[in-house]
Amino acid sequence: MTTSPGLYPLTLYYESACALCNGEMTNLMLRNTEGKLRFVDVSAPDFDNPPPGTTLEDLLELIHAQTADGRVLRGVEVFLHAYRAVGLGWVVEPTRWPVFGSLADRLYPVLARNRHKVPRVVSRLLFETATRRAAQRAAQQRCTPGDTCTR
Structure with missing residues (x-):
């Protein structure tokens, strides 16, 4: 699968004060061995x-990301690219299927409001095992700035 050349690095705006958000971002941080993602905590005092x-209120309502070429993404699309x-990608690829994608786009804002x-x-339960596995994987794999990875 090819991606838009201006997509990465993708900056994710998330709320670490939310346990669910923080768990998911920690999982992504540990798996981010190629440095394609950057993380900004919107609940940090100095943010x-x-x-x-966008406004801080927008960022607290739904997850947002900014692509390398400056585009702002919102909601389910952020998770797809992250x-x-x-x-x-296979985890979230069903969000691009017609029926499931439409459902995900409608349900995600409800989950976000109630997170x-x-x-x-x-x-x-959702993230502890995944995060542990990601940490093990990240510890076993090292990447250089030129995208050369070794195990």
Whole structure:
């Protein structure tokens, strides 16, 4: 699969104060062995630089990303490109299927609005094992700036 040349590095704007968001971003951070993703915590006290055309409130409502060429992405599309960047595109590829994609686009904002109500235990169950595996994988694989990776 080819990707747009202006897509990566992709800057993800996320809220670390949300257990679910933080778990998912930690998982992506550990799998980001090629450096295709950058992470910005919008809940950090010193955060004051939202991407063009957005506000902090926008970033707290739905996940956003900014592509290398400056485009701003929102919602499910962010996850599609982020997971592709770490070699897990197959996980979110169904969001491009007609029926499932439409459903994902409608349900994600509902989940995003209610994410703080998700118990921490659910976040731990969803991401602890995946994060541990990602850390092991990242520790075993080293990449140089020229995208040469070794095991």
